[in-house]
Amino acid sequence: MRVVIIGGGRVGLQTARLLVERGHDALVVEHDPERCEFLADEYVATVVEGDGTEPSVLRQTALDRTDAFLALTASTDANLTACLLADRLADGRLRTVMRIVGEDDAAYRELVDATVDPERAGGRMAANAVETDVRTLEDTAGDVEIAEITIREGAPVADRTLADIALPRGALVVSDVSAGTIAGPETKLVPGRTYVIAMVGDVADEVVNLTRG
Incomplete structure (x- = not known):
């Protein structure tokens, strides 16, 4: 499976690592040049520098060959925008997943295929411990x-x-x-x-x- 990830922060990088370990191909889009250099040195995934909410950048990610699109930046609005644009550019063929940051995901469930909340997951792990x-x-x-x-x-x-x-x-x-x-x-x-x-x-x-x- 080929996966495009928007956001090369800690969540995006860890997600890319896990997907690659499971045999998938990952491409990460990151807007910060220094972070892009760091990601490239990690040799985890292909890295594209740019804003994941810009159609011109998304067109560089070969969405026609992509199975899943994960928007994992620290901005809920940016993640939603990226998912909706990618879905439109791929004619609805993508599985879209967006990160929710400090919000209830109810308003977003009908707009994307799945939502994730790393903070809530971290809280669950702490409570389990x-x-x-x-x-x-x-x-x-x-x-x-x-x-x-x-x-x-x-x-x-x-x-x-x-x-x-x-x-x-x-x-x-x-x-x-x-x-x-x-x-x-x-x-x-x-x-x-x-x-x-x-x-x-x-x-x-x-x-x-x-x-x-």
Whole structure:
């Protein structure tokens, strides 16, 4: 897969590294000349110097041969502009991904294929490092959160099957990680075992309380 990344800062560089490690081709567009020199010395991806919100610069990136377009600068407005321009220049064939900086992504979901928030991801990792029995795996579209939760001894749901408990509306036990099985009505929530649970944000606290006691 060929990927064009707008923004060669820390987020853009790390993303390029990961994609290249996974066997993809990456091209990075960066407006700062000194940063371009640094990126070139890293030998991670092809580097184009220029403003990623300018059509003339985007035309240099061979969008007709590109599969995905990631706008990862520190400006939400610039990222949106770049994605919309690239999508137009590529006749809608690109998968567009934009970085959101300090904003709710709800306003952007209909305009691009996906949004990312590195600060929120960093916060999730920090919270995971503190809590050993609740580990957020992913934020999905909308307000749905997917987490691994370990059942504590004495919790309200401990040693009960899913058929026997009433989880709040907006919560779903997906699988028993410890047993490696998909959850069903007969699945018992055993203390010490870990389960994947999908939940809408406003019921997350209630779900955690039920599994902790």
